[in-house]
Amino acid sequence: MAYAYDDKNIFAKILRGEIPNTTVLETEHSLAFRDINAQAPDHVLVIPKGPYVCFDHFAAEASDAEIADYTRAIGQVVAALKVGPGDGGDGYRLLSNAGKDGVQEVPHLHVHIVAGRPLGRMLQPL
Ligand code: AMP
Numbered sequence: 001m002a003y004a005y006d007d008k009n010i011f012a013k014i015l016r017g018e019i020p021n022t023t024v025l026e027t028e029h030s031l032a033f034r035d036i037n038a039q040a041p042d043h044v045l046v047i048p049k050g051p052y053v054c055f056d057h058f059a060a061e062a063s064d065a066e067i068a069d070y071t072r073a074i075g076q077v078v079a080a081l082k083v084g085p086g087d088g089g090d091g092y093r094l095l096s097n098a099g100k101d102g103v104q105e106v107p108h109l110h111v112h113i114v115a116g117r118p119l120g121r122m123l124q125p126l
Pocket residue numbers: 010019021034035036037038045096097103104105106107
């Protein structure tokens with residue numbers, strides 16, 4: 001695996017405080033903020049603070065502490081939004097795009113948490 005992280009991407013700028021964001025949660029290794037072009041009433045992006053391009057890069061190279069923090073942060077955002085089915089919420093979708101076919105626009109790992117309306121099926125049929 002060979003990933004070269006480009007620190008000029010927009011999420012790197014958010015992490016450096018160069019552009020504003022609407023923060024939902026900040027932990028030692030992770031930041032969650034509202035998507036600027038929300039696709040649903042709740043649309044939150046969760047990113048690690050470390051320089052990882054996409055999920056498999058993160059899974060291979062992040063420390064156990066970063067991975068635990070990131071996983072917990074995603075769960076904490078779901079809890080804060082009160083959308084988890086186990087909390088009586090109507091549910092949510094968690095997704096992470098990677099590369100060209102995944103249509104990843106920003107080359108810094110992020111998961112989308114999308115909720116607040118019926119989301120339809122995950123993918124369009126071929
Ligand atoms: P992706 O295609 O998974 O890379 O999606 C990137 C997401 O980042 C899109 O949903 C954009 O709306 C979102 N986005 C881009 N710039 C910003 C920004 N400055 N603040 C919040 N979200 C952003």
